[in-house]
Amino acid sequence: MTAPAHEVYAVKFGQHPGGKRAQYFHGSAAEPLEKPTQLDYFVWLIRSPGQDPSRDIVVDAGFTAETAARRGREHWQAPSRALEGLGADCSAVPYVILSHFHYDHVGDVEAFTGAKFVVQAREMAFWTGRHAARHEFRRLVERADIERLAGYALDGRVLFVDGEHDVVPGVRVHHVGGHTAGLQIVSVATARGTVVLAADASHLYANVEDDAPFGVLTDLPAMYDTFDRMRALAAAPELIVPGHDPEVLARFDPVDGFEGRAVRIA
Template sequence: MTPWEVFAVKYADRNARTRKDSFLFDDNHDQPHDMDYFLWVLRQRDEIVLVDTGYDMEEGERRGRPVRLNPAEALAPLGLSPDDITTVIVTHLHYDHAGGLKHFPNATIHLQAAEMAYATGPCMCHGTLNAPFTADHVCEAVQRLYSGRVVFHEGGGEVREGVTVHRTGGHSKGLQVVRVLTEAGWLCLASDASHYYENFLEAKPFPIVVDLDDMLRGFKTIQALASSKDLVVPGHDPLVRQLFPVHGPDHIVRLDRGPLKGIGS
């Protein structure tokens, strides 16, 4: 199989946070704990797969979480425009992962059937559970469904040769992670199956959780999917940009050749 190039593209950050926002159980809850927001690009010659879409300026203003760089514009240094994207893997439908779907009008999306059922079902009657979702984003996914541009997966599935998705649940009922073949080996884009390295390395649950057992099992799954723990890429950890080499502008790092140093080095 031909390996894929993989890039993490940062478009926002949220630095007025503490460890209580990142870990359900922790001894230092009042300590600062920054968060980065990413989307990911998989490239193999002319083939492009986008993993998640981020959220846009409008959503950032509504939630008081400003966007540093519009996700669609953030792809420009990779020679990509939103119209170029025809395949998007949506790891889950939370606002910061599916909030930019409308900006990729030509894309077919790959989604877990469980996530669509969750985001449109009775669980959304609970404010605690629906808070990370925005109705317009979910409606955009439903509109893609009715136009024949949603591919559903139930558990595991292949998107392209060397690119597979795997449901973990936990943070959201239909959360999926992406396994991709790279020059460095099998890499796992964990998305919110592990927001930070510390989540999966120390089995520390993230506070936004719908199924704690699934989340804890997911920490093991993402490590099993990758060739090594150094090739598990968390969804929001600023450490990713320290471990992996910058590719062009400093908001993009390249993942497929492996980190410059291992975790904890």
């Protein structure tokens, strides 16, 4: 049985123009250290065949203007607003897939009032567990975000996954190691073949294309395995979509009226 072909969009809601390569890559992959390296912030929209807004699936929830101000990030608009600009109805979205719990992926969840949040069990366990308070982990999350997600778990609004799971036919999550304990990527059946939304399994094209690990990691061998996993899953290398690369906006076609903000991946 062939899975139904979904449409996939990347939607930018902010950026961090001030970075250098040294901040973002591991070991010698960080050279040349001074090379300017911008991070864009995205959320992703998966539209069902038939374009029924009550079947739209959202991947990640970005962060709020308050968090952006505190962390010195440029915030264009709330991710949920950016998605609504493209025609999504956040209150009707049935599933929000959360790639992982870092602050730039789970901040703007409250707009999704009817959603279940698809989470790897080991990601929740990590951020409520014994290592979460250690500085190199703690600095990457917001206390309010973790508390909110733990509350959703108590409310029965978290769909816990362990490994691989079909959220709906044609939209599958896969646990991958390397960046966080419970990072997951999303493979989507589209008319172009299988698209892989990498989120932070490949922040930038250079990570997966050059086999160059990102600097924030929990397990380096697993990060290399994750690069292989994405290559195996995607129908073509160009269908691996990094989580933070400004180049995404150049490599795919802009959505009419949203040039520089949203692209259609498939």
